[in-house]
Amino acid sequence: MRLKDISIRFDYYLFFAMVLLIAIGCLMIYSAMYGSPAKTPFYARQGFYALLGMAVIIVVMGINYQLFNQYGKGIYLFSLLLLVLTLLFGKSAHGARSWLPIGNLTFQTAEFAKLGLIIILAQHLTNYPEAVKRISGLIVPFLLTLVPVALIVLQPDPGSALVFLVIFLAMLYLAGARVIYLVSFISMGILALGIPLLLALDSQNKTFFSRIFSNFGFTLGFIIVVIAVIGLVCYILSRLKFRVGVNHFLFTSLVVSGGIMLSYPLDLFLKEYQKMRLVCFIKPSIDPLGAGYHIIQSQISIGSGGFLGKGLLTGTQGKLGFLPAKHTDFIFSLFSEEMGFLGAGLLILLFSILLLRAIRIASLARNRFGSLLAGGIVVMFFFQIIVNLGMTMGIMPITGLPLPFVSYGGSALIIYMAGAGILLNIYSRRLTYW
Amino acid sequence: MHQSEIDRQFEARLQRSLVWFRYFVIATLAILFIRLFSLQIIKKGELYKLSEANRIQLFFDPAPRGIIYDRNGKVIVRNIGSFSVLFSPTNLTREETEEILKKLGGILNLDYHSMLAKVRSSIRQPLNILLAENVPRPKVFCLAEEKVNLPGVNIEVQPKRHYLHRNFASHLLGHLGEIGPKELRALSRAGYKLGDIIGKSGVEKIYDNSLRGRSGGRQVEMDARGRQIRIISSVLPEEGDSLILTLDERIQKLCEDTLKGKAGAICVINPANGEVLALVSKPDFDPNLFTERLTPSRTQELFTDPGLPMFHRAIQSQYAPGSLFKIVTAIAALEEGVISVDETMSCRGSLQIGDRKFKCWREKGHGRLDIVQAIAKSCDVFFYQLGLKVGGDKIAKYARMLGLAEKIGISLPSEARGLVPDSTWKKINFGEQWYPGDTANMSIGQGYLEVSPLQMVSLISLVANGGIIYKPFIVKKIIDGQENVIKTFQPKVMGEVKISSGTLSIIRRGLREAVLSGTSQVVKFKRLSVCGKTGTAENPHGEDHAWFICYAPEEAPIIALAVLVEHGGHGASAAAPLARRILNGVFTLKGEKEPEIFVYKD
Incomplete structure (x- = not known):
């Protein structure tokens, strides 16, 4: 494939949306860190990473993405190796061992592992297109996901781990897995996560459910009762000539009891502050000076910007330190405060262009692998975008996920640009085999 | 099934899924956009006020009360500067607050738990909580040196009423106290406000209007750690008028x-x-x-003393x-x-x-x-x-x-x-x-x-x-x-x-x-x-x-x-x-x- 072909079959919309987002990011990092003494200013570092990312895009576009299919296992295993190395030799920041030092630089290996997972899942689902129709066919993809999730949860960085699970679910959905299985999976997750939160929210165990779930014996009894109720419902439905079989009963029971049982290890694993963050999302008033503070201050920042914003470098919330993590997780709040609805609306518009173009690429891809690969990358972007924006605007819990392309962070930026490069690659090769 | 048939079915499922996925993405982005609109356009006024309230704190500078002289011009009551330690734990985490209170307790010899209780009880209005008053000068210097490590802690000099001869003419001169709800209702038109110190008895009460002067104030821009960035505007307090009594000391x-x-x-x-x-x-x-x-x-204790020391027998x-x-x-x-x-x-x-x-x-x-x-x-x-x-x-x-x-x-x-x-x-x-x-x-x-x-x-x-x-x-x-x-x-x-x-x-x-x-x-x-x-x-x-x-x-x-x-x-x-x-x-x-x-x- 010649350069000329690439230039003709190049997705300029996606590319320039991305470039603009990165530029906004650098500008806001400049604003966020204005006046803070650093040898190399953060915005310059981010600019450097962006240039590095451009190089990565060029390299990625030069090779046929089918190579990822070929070397999928290798990439995946390499990403796992990096995760293991991170756990062993990683550097800690903000209570999580997420950074692998390479020379003077550090690398957030979980970002790379996201691409690794997307590639291996795309490869697997391409090779076994029929498997996902059966529940047994979900086991291998699930295990493929579970390994990096477990390694990342051990760091511990549950926010990132969640991204892997979402990629897994979305790619199975795109590959045609039955929605009921995915819904069951999500239900189990909600039960497993919901019960520890319920216990955290109601620390005195006053309500009926928290009293039950704080005692293992009661929980077992509760599971038996629930299974009995499910059985009864199934029986009644079958007598009413609905087509309800034993397998439905077993499946439902498994989902419910599995979810409840999973909540035990999860409850032990989740740190108190992580639970409080989620609880505070439900009830911010519970701790206005603690975990709820970020949610409130972020919304104040965004809202006080108004239509035109307070102007670059003049946002009081950001400048006076009321806004936390203003160059990373809450960069959107800073942007909205200083640039107003005009700027923030433009940002959402740019993300919309990026995502919709990317979905178009997934749909236009030459082959299954390309579609799934593109789909996985879109989901990775999409999920992190909505979780981050939702978090800053107070309609999603605080998960500590940065905003793709905008937040400060070298590894994330380079990996997402690589992802964009893969999308561009898939798009430019949509009509050719080489 | 033939391989091409499998491919065709897979492709169809994929395209169908992508259509739904696209709808989902559009819907989600629309929700985010609506939320953004609601915050920045509809709720703008309210949230802007909150951001200003975050940023600007109002400090009252109480006016020095008038001096009271006897008939021969001898000072009976005057004001002295008194150092108070105020604490504003806004934007501090609980751990930080506790650490600061521990440090303060060490410097000022104050009980950590009672300070913590005081801070907890004023959590609704966590601004300028009075932790210590009449702090002696050397300790004020210690605090000033440690200021960097004590975000949210402010030292204020305030005029404090000083009755030179302690019990001397106490009933006649009267005493001061914080304005009560009843007094506030009666006097709010005269410019009294919550937290004001007013005369509660004697001359201090009857001539309060002359003695109290006009309190000044400062609008100060503060950062999230409670540090003062700059004074936006200030009004100097006006000293109260002085009284010359008929009393011969x-x-x-x-x-x-x-x-x-x-x-x-x-x-x-x-x-x-x-x-x-x-x-x-x-x-x-x-x-x-x-x-x-x-x-x-x-x-x-003075009010419950059986000897009735507060009773003006004369x-x-x-x-x-x-x-x-x-x-x-x-x-x-x-x-x-x-x-x-x-x-x-x-x-x-x-x-x-x-x-x-x-x-x-x-x-x-x-x-x-x-x-x-x-x-x-x-x-x-x-x-x-x-x-x-x-x-x-x-x-x-x-x-x-x-x-x-x-x-x-x-x-x-x-x-x-x-x-x-x-x-x-x-x-x-x-x-x-x-x-x-x-x-x-x-x-x-x-x-x-x-x-x-x-x-x-x-x-x-x-x-x-x-x-x-x-x-x-x-x-x-x-x-x-x-x-x-x-x-x-x-x-x-x-x-x-x-x-x-x-x-x-x-x-x-x-x-x-x-x-x-x-x-x-x-x-x-x-x-x-x-x-x-x-x-x-x-x-x-x-x-x-x-x-x-x-x-x-x-x-x-x-x-x-x-x-x-x-x-x-x-x-x-x-x-x-x-x-x-x-x-x-x-x-x-x-x-x-x-x-x-x-x-x-x-």
């Missing part, structure tokens, strides 16, 4: 020393114009205690006047013409009225006396007869004319009214008729009568000045910070009692005779002519209360005084000696200016 001090260790009151006024020279009530309190906001328990206590009232009875009798100066009556130690025997204080009796001697010797039997001649209601009428059972109108809060009974009053309150025995009792100042020391000093003053009731006043002048006179208070006549000069001279002679040869001989001086009257208020619950009133010098009275000693016993033995000490001191003091006349050494 030396006389007040003398009276306080005289009454030390006793319960009672002393009022000293100038009978020629009503200036209050001294006003003492014991036991008393230290108004400095009330300027400390953090230790209210110490002031609470104007609030009400006791029977005892023999002091004989002056009233005598005036009534002379004015009504029921007795003349040469008429005599005899005393055999008691008098039978109805079925009761009324005794004279001297069991042997006084023999035959005229009215001058009767006043001098304070003969009870003489006054029983005199009273019965005049009649109870007539005596009551004269008592009221002379200013009893009424507030005299001193510029201090909670003045007592007192009580003068008559037949109507008795009918209403007891449902009984007025007996001659009641008249007899009233004639010698016992029974239902109630008077305050202030009323008694007013009574003796009007005898001294010829029947004028002056408003006893405490503040001579109000001056501003540049010593410009804002207001001068002139003597004010509250009432002029029509008493013939003949009657007055008889009463005066009686009072003078009492000093020379009667019950008040304790205050007999070689070079100072005093007119005085003792009194003993019968107290069925314990020791009698001792009274003494007098004025001096006889020819041109410049001082009138009333002494009340609770549970002191007889006026002649318990109250008059105190008056002697005061007169002795006062005229020695006066002697600094006019030595040839008044120098007297006891």
Whole structure:
């Protein structure tokens, strides 16, 4: 494939949306860190990473993405190796061992592992297109996901781990897995996560459910009762000539009891502050000076910007330190405060262009692998975008996920640009085999 | 199934899934967009206010209250700078707050847990929580050095009221306190606001409006750690106006020393114009205690103390006047013409009225006396007869004319009214008729009568000045910070009692005779002519209360005084000696200016 072909079959919309987002990011990092003494200013570092990312895009576009299919296992295993190395030799920041030092630089290996997972899942689902129709066919993809999730949860960085699970679910959905299985999976997750939160929210165990779930014996009894109720419902439905079989009963029971049982290890694993963050999302008033503070201050920042914003470098919330993590997780709040609805609306518009173009690429891809690969990358972007924006605007819990392309962070930026490069690659090769 | 068929089906599923996925993405982005719109356009005003509230804090700079001087320009009450430690734990995590409090506790020797409790209790308004006051200078320097590690901690210098002589004239000066909800409702129009410190009693209360000045304020931009970034605007506080009292610090001090260790009151006024020279009530309190906001328990004790140190006895206590009232009875009798100066009556130690025997204080009796001697010797039997001649209601009428059972109108809060009974009053309150025995009792100042020391000093003053009731006043002048006179208070006549000069001279002679040869001989001086009257208020619950009133010098009275000693016993033995000490001191003091006349050494 010649350069000329690439230039003709190049997705300029996606590319320039991305470039603009990165530029906004650098500008806001400049604003966020204005006046803070650093040898190399953060915005310059981010600019450097962006240039590095451009190089990565060029390299990625030069090779046929089918190579990822070929070397999928290798990439995946390499990403796992990096995760293991991170756990062993990683550097800690903000209570999580997420950074692998390479020379003077550090690398957030979980970002790379996201691409690794997307590639291996795309490869697997391409090779076994029929498997996902059966529940047994979900086991291998699930295990493929579970390994990096477990390694990342051990760091511990549950926010990132969640991204892997979402990629897994979305790619199975795109590959045609039955929605009921995915819904069951999500239900189990909600039960497993919901019960520890319920216990955290109601620390005195006053309500009926928290009293039950704080005692293992009661929980077992509760599971038996629930299974009995499910059985009864199934029986009644079958007598009413609905087509309800034993397998439905077993499946439902498994989902419910599995979810409840999973909540035990999860409850032990989740740190108190992580639970409080989620609880505070439900009830911010519970701790206005603690975990709820970020949610409130972020919304104040965004809202006080108004239509035109307070102007670059003049946002009081950001400048006076009321806004936390203003160059990373809450960069959107800073942007909205200083640039107003005009700027923030433009940002959402740019993300919309990026995502919709990317979905178009997934749909236009030459082959299954390309579609799934593109789909996985879109989901990775999409999920992190909505979780981050939702978090800053107070309609999603605080998960500590940065905003793709905008937040400060070298590894994330380079990996997402690589992802964009893969999308561009898939798009430019949509009509050719080489 | 054929491979191409599988591929085709897969492709179809994928495309279908992508369509749904696209809808989902669009819907989600739309929700985010709507949320953004709601925050930045619809809720903008509210959230902008919150961001301003985050950023800008309002600090009030209380104005220094006016200074209070005595009549000779001596400072009695002023302000001193006091360092307070304030804490604003906004934007601090719980751990940080706890760490800061621990550090503070180490520097200031304060209990960590009580500070934590204080911070917790003000979590709704976590701004400028007062953690320590009157912090000594060295510790302030320590704090200033550590300031970097103590975000949210502010040291403020605030003027603090300082009563130089602690308990000195405490009831008259009054005390300060934080404005209460009732006062706030009444005074909010006058510019008072929540948290203001206002006068709660005495001069501090009555002249609060002049004394308090106008508090200033600063709008300060603060960062999230509670550090001040810059002052946006500020208004300087305006110092309050100062008061020059009629009080003479030396006389007040003398009276306080005289009454030390006793319960009672002393009022000293100038009978020629009503200036209050001294006003003492014991036991008393230290108004400095009330300027400390953090230790209210110490002031609470003052209110529950059985010795009633907060009770201003000089104007609030009400006791029977005892023999002091004989002056009233005598005036009534002379004015009504029921007795003349040469008429005599005899005393055999008691008098039978109805079925009761009324005794004279001297069991042997006084023999035959005229009215001058009767006043001098304070003969009870003489006054029983005199009273019965005049009649109870007539005596009551004269008592009221002379200013009893009424507030005299001193510029201090909670003045007592007192009580003068008559037949109507008795009918209403007891449902009984007025007996001659009641008249007899009233004639010698016992029974239902109630008077305050202030009323008694007013009574003796009007005898001294010829029947004028002056408003006893405490503040001579109000001056501003540049010593410009804002207001001068002139003597004010509250009432002029029509008493013939003949009657007055008889009463005066009686009072003078009492000093020379009667019950008040304790205050007999070689070079100072005093007119005085003792009194003993019968107290069925314990020791009698001792009274003494007098004025001096006889020819041109410049001082009138009333002494009340609770549970002191007889006026002649318990109250008059105190008056002697005061007169002795006062005229020695006066002697600094006019030595040839008044120098007297006891």
